[in-house]
Amino acid sequence: MELALSLGGDNTPKPILFLEKSSSSSSSLHENKVNKDVGFCMVLGKACNEGEDEVGRKKRSRNHQEIRSSSIDPSLQLDLIPFSHGVSKNTSSQLSFPWLSQNLATEPAGLTSGPALDMTNRRQLVVVDEAEEGAALSSPNSEISSFQMNFPIYRNGKLINMKRDQCERDRDNNRWGNINNYSCSRISDEELDASARKKLRLTKEQSAFLEESFKEHNTLNPKQKLALAKQLNLRPRQVEVWFQNRRARTKLKQTEVDCEYLKKCCETLTEENKRLHKELQELRALKSSQPFYMQLPATTLTMCPSCERVVTTSAITTINTTTPATTTTTTVAASNTVALHNHKLISVMTK
């Protein structure tokens, strides 16, 4: 039984009423765990979201459309459930909030949600979705006042006007355990110090599992993300961020490999360039010292069969055969070339 305070957006005043959860047509996380707890349910309807009507709300989330359409009243519902039986009492506050991981352990497992959802799976998704929604909207650390509303939001002492998705990220952060970190809320100065962003390290098991998932597909669709998050007891946002960072790391590594490869290519080409320059200089020197030979029509192209490099042994050969005077120089050059390549050269003589 919940005390529901409804600030309905339909401009029709809704009375504060007690909801008998067990008889509620909607499925909720609380319903699974608690039957007779007295709660406080605050419904913030469309009036809280300026200009957004029923249709606008329907399009809010493409991915959750089918889930939410079968869900309860889509208006914002703030559940302030102070007590519940059958949940962990380890929390110092004695409050049982669904964003706490130990409470989520009782959620139905096995989120399987393919494109064609059967009614069983659909219902499971509804339960999880509502649980998340409910949890998301009821951070114990903050009066989540900004979601779908234009309430002032304070962060690190500054008044900010948070966008919806940012607020959603924040409520996501606040949802499960990071409740002291950083919130779209009005918080006191003491809390501000403690509200610095805390980074929690994933466990080895979680990292390994995520790694395995990444090997299968490096991007996740929303359903996979939800299932993975549930399986690892992480927030979907955490899974999302992990995959983002993982993709970035992969890309960075690939870039490094590419960079290394290009560096080697560059070195090889530089060497080749030097060699060609040297050969060109030799040929020019030859030309200036022996202009007579340049009038000879004969040229020889020599191609290395393995590297397909055209070398200039041709002229050398020609010179060698035609002018005994230059034999010494040219033969040395040719032998160097052959030694450099260390394999057989095919000579093509053109006349």
Add this chain to the structure above:
DNA sequence: AGAACTCTTTCCTTTACTTCA
């Protein structure tokens, strides 16, 4: 049909936190 708008997702950059040498 297409422009305008909204929403979601991904990528990229930066920040902040943790771990380790």
Add this chain to the structure above:
DNA sequence: CGTGAAGTAAAGGAAAGAGTT
């Protein structure tokens, strides 16, 4: 014990794509 480097979780913004009006 302090410090810097490396690794990484997370924030925030831009851009793209898809759906809606």
